[in-house]
Every structure is written in C-alpha cells, then in structure tokens.
Amino acid sequence: xPVPPEDRIVGPGFRQKVYDWVARVPEGSVSTYGDIAxxxxxxxxxxxxxxxxxxxxxxxxxxxxxHRIINGQGRISFRGDLSRAELQQRKLEAEGVAFDxxxxxxxxxxxxxxxxxxx
DNA sequence: GGTTTGACCATAA
DNA sequence: CTTATGGCCAAAC
Numbered sequence: 001x002p003v004p005p006e007d008r009i010v011g012p013g014f015r016q017k018v019y020d021w022v023a024r025v026p027e028g029s030v031s032t033y034g035d036i037a038x039x040x041x042x043x044x045x046x047x048x049x050x051x052x053x054x055x056x057x058x059x060x061x062x063x064x065x066x067h068r069i070i071n072g073q074g075r076i077s078f079r080g081d082l083s084r085a086e087l088q089q090r091k092l093e094a095e096g097v098a099f100d101x102x103x104x105x106x107x108x109x110x111x112x113x114x115x116x117x118x119x
Numbered sequence: 120g121g122t123t124t125g126a127c128c129a130t131a132a
Numbered sequence: 133c134t135t136a137t138g139g140c141c142a143a144a145c
Contacts, residue, residue, distance in 0.1 A: 013142085013143095014141090014142060014143080015142090015143085032127090033126075033127055033128085034127070034128065037127085037141095042140090042141080043128085043140095044127095044128085044139085044140045044141065045127095045140080045141055045142075046127040046128065046140085046141095047125060047126090047127045047128085047140070047141065047142080048125090048127090048140095048141060048142050048143080049126085049127080050125070050126040050127060051124085051125055051126075051127090051141095051142070051143070052126095052142090052143090053126055054125075054126050055143085056126095066126085069126080070126090071126080071127065071128080072127075072128060072129090073128090076126085077126050077127070078126055079125075079126060081126085084126080085126090088126090102133090
C-alpha cells in the first residue's frame with residue numbers, strides 16, 4: 001500500500017530532489033542553495049531550492065535539515081521572517097556551528113559540505 | 120498558458 | 133562594509 005501524500009516528502013518533481021539532497025547534509029556541516037542547485041543539474045536553480053525549503057512543512061523538518069542550508073555568503077537568508085532566522089541559527093549553534101558578529105558562519109569554507117569530494 | 124512570486128547569486132556603485 | 137539591479141528557473145494563481 002502506498003504511503004499517504006502527507007507522510008512522504010514528495011512534491012512536484014523539483015522539490016523532491018531538493019529535499020533528498022538536503023537530507024544528505026551531515027550534522028555539523030552546512031551547505032548553500034547554489035551547491036544544492038548545482039547537484040540538481042543547474043546552479044541557476046538556487047532560487048527554487050530556497051523556494052522548495054520555504055514550502056517545507058515543519059513535519060518534515062526532522063527528516064530534512066533545512067537549517068543547514070544557507071546562502072553563498074555563509075549567512076542565513078530569510079526574506080522577512082526573522083523568527084525563522086533565529087530558529088535556524090539556534091539549531092546550527094546546537095550542532096556546533098558558530099556565528100560571528102556579522103552573522104556569518106565561522107570557518108564557513110571548511111564547514112561547507114564537500115559535495116564534489118565525497119571520496 | 121501568460122503573469123506573479125520567491126529561504127538566490129553575481130555584479131556594480 | 134551595504135544597497136540596488138538584472139537574470140535565472142520552477143511553482144502557484
């Protein structure tokens with residue numbers, strides 16, 4: 001018997017891929033919208049990555065570490081809902097990710113998940 | 120099927 | 133350092 005639509009993370013094509021890759025980001029590491037978009041095939045779909053995560057219900061927040069996805073500048077990007085931004089920063093800090101006074105991830109280049117060198 | 124909307128990114132000032 | 137503009141592409145209306 002198939003899984004109910006609400007119980008799975010499937011969406012209209014693109015979103016499902018985004019969730020699948022985001023779920024692979026290990027704890028304590030971070031990734032960017034651009035990197036996820038590149039994995040999907042085109043670095044230009046970074047917007048759709050963020051758009052997909054915006055549509056991610058809180059129910060799937062446990063299985064999809066949306067808080068580990070930040071922008072290419074190593075900063076948390078939210079377009080207005082700062083309440084979510086504080087939540088994201090708090091979650092990252094709980095995993096050992098630190099932020100400086102400017103809101104950027106400390107040692108971002110090293111914490112950035114190495115997508116192209118899985119070894 | 121055209122228009123609007125975005126948790127983005129690169130570039131310019 | 134910050135702010136502004138254009139481009140990009142999928143999903144919603």
